Amino acid sequence: MIEAPGMSDQPLLVAEGLAKTYGRLVACRDISFTLYPGEVLAIVGESGSGKSTLLQMLSAQLAPSAGRVSYRMRDGVLRDLAALGEAERRFLFRTDWGYVHQDPAQGLRMAVSAGANVGERLMAVGWNNYGRIRQTASSWLDRVEIDVARIDDAPRTYSGGMRQRLQIARNLVTEPRLVFMDEPTGGLDVSVQARLLDLMRSLVNELGLAAVVVTHDLAVARLLSHRVIVMKEGRVIETGLTDQVLDDPREPYTQLLVSSILPP
Amino acid sequence: MNAPTYNFAYLDEQTKRMIRRAILKAIAIPGYQVPFASREMPMPYGWGTGGVQVTAAILGPTDVLKVIDQGSDDTTNAISIRKFFAKTAGVTTTTSTEVATVIQTRHRIPEASLRAGQVLVYQVPIPEPLRYLEPRETETRRMHALAEYGLMHVKLYEDIARFGHIATAYAYPVKVNARYVMDPSPTPKFDNPKMDNCPALQLFGAGREKRIYAIPPYTSVVSLDFEDHPFTRYKFDAPCALCGAADSYLDEIVTDDKGSRMFVCSDTDYCEGRQAAGHRGSQAAAPHKEAAHD
Amino acid sequence: MSVMIAIESAEKTFTMHLQGGIRLAVVRGVSFQVHAGECMVLSGPSGAGKSSILKMIFGNYRCDGGRIGVRHQGVILDLAQAEPRAILNVRRHTIGYVSQFLRAVPRVPALDVVAEPLIATGAPREIAREQAAKLLRRLNIPERLWSLPPSTFSGGEQQRINIARGFISDLPILLLDEPTASLDAANRSVVVELIEAKKKAGVAMIAIVHDDDIRRQIADSTVDVTAFAAAA
Numbered sequence: 001m002i003e004a005p006g007m008s009d010q011p012l013l014v015a016e017g018l019a020k021t022y023g024r025l026v027a028c029r030d031i032s033f034t035l036y037p038g039e040v041l042a043i044v045g046e047s048g049s050g051k052s053t054l055l056q057m058l059s060a061q062l063a064p065s066a067g068r069v070s071y072r073m074r075d076g077v078l079r080d081l082a083a084l085g086e087a088e089r090r091f092l093f094r095t096d097w098g099y100v101h102q103d104p105a106q107g108l109r110m111a112v113s114a115g116a117n118v119g120e121r122l123m124a125v126g127w128n129n130y131g132r133i134r135q136t137a138s139s140w141l142d143r144v145e146i147d148v149a150r151i152d153d154a155p156r157t158y159s160g161g162m163r164q165r166l167q168i169a170r171n172l173v174t175e176p177r178l179v180f181m182d183e184p185t186g187g188l189d190v191s192v193q194a195r196l197l198d199l200m201r202s203l204v205n206e207l208g209l210a211a212v213v214v215t216h217d218l219a220v221a222r223l224l225s226h227r228v229i230v231m232k233e234g235r236v237i238e239t240g241l242t243d244q245v246l247d248d249p250r251e252p253y254t255q256l257l258v259s260s261i262l263p264p
Numbered sequence: 265m266n267a268p269t270y271n272f273a274y275l276d277e278q279t280k281r282m283i284r285r286a287i288l289k290a291i292a293i294p295g296y297q298v299p300f301a302s303r304e305m306p307m308p309y310g311w312g313t314g315g316v317q318v319t320a321a322i323l324g325p326t327d328v329l330k331v332i333d334q335g336s337d338d339t340t341n342a343i344s345i346r347k348f349f350a351k352t353a354g355v356t357t358t359t360s361t362e363v364a365t366v367i368q369t370r371h372r373i374p375e376a377s378l379r380a381g382q383v384l385v386y387q388v389p390i391p392e393p394l395r396y397l398e399p400r401e402t403e404t405r406r407m408h409a410l411a412e413y414g415l416m417h418v419k420l421y422e423d424i425a426r427f428g429h430i431a432t433a434y435a436y437p438v439k440v441n442a443r444y445v446m447d448p449s450p451t452p453k454f455d456n457p458k459m460d461n462c463p464a465l466q467l468f469g470a471g472r473e474k475r476i477y478a479i480p481p482y483t484s485v486v487s488l489d490f491e492d493h494p495f496t497r498y499k500f501d502a503p504c505a506l507c508g509a510a511d512s513y514l515d516e517i518v519t520d521d522k523g524s525r526m527f528v529c530s531d532t533d534y535c536e537g538r539q540a541a542g543h544r545g546s547q548a549a550a551p552h553k554e555a556a557h558d
Numbered sequence: 559m560s561v562m563i564a565i566e567s568a569e570k571t572f573t574m575h576l577q578g579g580i581r582l583a584v585v586r587g588v589s590f591q592v593h594a595g596e597c598m599v600l601s602g603p604s605g606a607g608k609s610s611i612l613k614m615i616f617g618n619y620r621c622d623g624g625r626i627g628v629r630h631q632g633v634i635l636d637l638a639q640a641e642p643r644a645i646l647n648v649r650r651h652t653i654g655y656v657s658q659f660l661r662a663v664p665r666v667p668a669l670d671v672v673a674e675p676l677i678a679t680g681a682p683r684e685i686a687r688e689q690a691a692k693l694l695r696r697l698n699i700p701e702r703l704w705s706l707p708p709s710t711f712s713g714g715e716q717q718r719i720n721i722a723r724g725f726i727s728d729l730p731i732l733l734l735d736e737p738t739a740s741l742d743a744a745n746r747s748v749v750v751e752l753i754e755a756k757k758k759a760g761v762a763m764i765a766i767v768h769d770d771d772i773r774r775q776i777a778d779s780t781v782d783v784t785a786f787a788a789a790a
Binding site: 086 | 397406410412413414415417418421422424425426490491492493
Binding site: 036252255 | 613665
């Protein structure tokens with residue numbers, strides 16, 4: 001379990017009555033919740049439960065069929081994401097948000113050096129001093145436990161765990177307030193997963209990040225999140241404090257999920 | 265018997281109008297790549313089909329055409345294109361930068377300053393400066409639309425990280441009119457400053473890629489750089505061996521099998537002009553050229 | 559002495575959907591109060607629901623009825639009804655919980671595991687580490703272990719890490735679930751001393767201890783949990 005966030009009365013992200021349908025197929029329905037600064041929310045459920053669709057709607061990559069998502073911008077104003085212009089939305093994505101993909105190849109430029117991968121977001125917001133960009137990139141590599149001597153190597157020469165850590169550094173370099181993570185430990189070996197989780201956990205704590213983590217792995221949810229949403233067939237079937245939902249699950253499906261974990 | 269006649273400057277009038285519309289739009293939005301319906305030309309892609317179509321669309325009967333390839337008036341490509349227009353449009357051709365009204369170029373900007381009223385037509389192989397890092401055309405277009413150019417600096421960053429300085433020596437990206445980032449075609453970065461605030465109209469045609477873009481006269485063109493690694497023009501160690509010019513872009517010429525070499529102006533018209541005016545370089549004694557036969 | 563914990567008719571039932579929906583009533587009618595500076599011991603045989611009651615107070619188990627009042631930042635808050643965010647805040651500022659087992663995070667050194675709750679309440683890292691070192695020394699954890707992750711430690715060592723982590727911060731309420739279970743006599747008496755010190759500081763505690771000797775030493779009051787046994 002990670003440390004509790006500070007009490008802030010101003011929500012950072014508000015989802016209201018979100019739904020996504022594809023013709024008669026319902027991917028998500030009637031999803032509402034509030035995320036506060038520094039709070040980590042896990043969305044758990046099996047494949048096809050709608051959790052990835054939900055993440056895409058929350059991160060403004062997919063327009064909801066109904067409902068809306070609002071985000072408190074850095075100026076303190078809560079704004080409907082659908083009402084943002086594309087330029088604003090993309091700016092948000094490069095600055096105040098991070099998005100960690102399950103497959104690091106989707107979130108990184110595989111042919112470009114690690115330093116440039118980390119520096120790109122800085123250059124995108126107008127940093128124009130090579131020395132400072134490189135300095136900042138180095139310190140981030142160090143923070144995510146990548147040997148700074150590898151700064152000029154392209155991530156295609158990195159191991160899976162290193163790539164994922166690089167992806168995290170690339171996202172966090174602009175000090176976002178909210179990070180979306182889609183199965184961040186998905187394709188990794190168990191030992192590599194543990195290291196990554198521990199790193200994410202401490203970064204989230206140190207930086208006071210809010211995060212929405214989609215995972216089918218309840219251990220990831222337990223280690224990273226304060227609250228959890230359990231999804232099944234596009235609906236939220238149970239929600240609450242992470243340790244409460246995992247130690248005292250109420251719904252039949254949640255009990256099934258929890259009882260399916262192999263003992264450590 | 266008369267040979268079958270071509271329409272003036274080879275292309276039919278409808279095609280030329282279509283290309284002119286694209287050119288006008290390109291001039292109106294400096295640095296923006298305008299799609300156009302590029303035609304098959306009687307030469308292979310890579311030989312300047314884009315430049316030739318632009319030239320064909322803007323050429324008038326009274327124009328005087330100069331064509332250069334890497335600065336030189338007398339390479340196969342330059343001669344062929346000059347002949348092509350002499351035959352299909354009957355225009356006067358020249359090797360003189362001074363006299364020409366339209367200059368089609370592959371990979372150089374003439375050393376002599378261009379004047380108002382002249383048009384410089386560039387042959388462009390790859391118009392998209394962001395492609396090296398972002399292969400998706402849908403994405404690069406969006407990046408241009410939103411002026412998201414952080415990626416362009418990624419390429420320069422990579423250069424410095426790898427070589428200690430910005431090693432990009434040609435096709436060096438520029439920002440036009442403080443808005444669009446543009447690929448100046450594979451001209452050496454030595455020529456970049458000539459594009460800035462230039463009195464002549466500069467048109468860029470990419471035949472295979474079907475894009476036209478432009479820099480109107482007197483438009484600001486800034487080479488991208490970092491504040492601690494500013495843009496620098498390449499400096500040569502020695503002046504031209506033939507004309508002694510210290511301010512021109514030089515080509516390396518290997519003169520024998522033992523690896524002897526000399527450096528001479530890449531702009532042949534400029535070099536010849538200087539020699540005719542009495543300037544001499546270190547090896548100018550040798551007979552310096554064979555006349556170009558047009 | 560002010561009331562720190564006031565529980566009224568709290569109850570807990572597990573519904574086991576995977577076992578055909580059996581309803582397992584754990585406790586019913588739980589009612590008691592704990593005051594500042596008081597250590598209340600829950601007694602009763604294994605399975606009577608002692609740990610469940612602690613977990614309900616900590617918000618780890620949901621409460622199916624009644625009221626769990628906790629004095630949080632000057633006001634009594636009903637945790638049975640509280641929002642998740644409020645419960646997290648209560649855990650940060652009001653209630654500490656020393657469980658039987660350490661849920662160790664891989665790779666975090668013992669010293670940092672202990673210092674973490676103090677850092678979370680805003681203490682500077684260095685001061686938190688000093689405090690942590692003091693507690694570890696007092697609990698006889700050899701200094702060479704401090705920089706190692708506790709997941710490799712013995713059961714007794716892990717428990718002492720857990721105790722240090724629970725006792726480090728100045729929370730007004732502490733829940734102790736068999737804090738001395740796998741400790742030797744020397745370390746047991748250290749824990750008794752720590753509890754005494756907390757009492758003096760006005761901390762309200764609820765403890766589960768099986769050792770009669772320890773219970774006699776720390777208990778100011780005792781509640782027999784069998785009284786809350788829910789007739790199945």
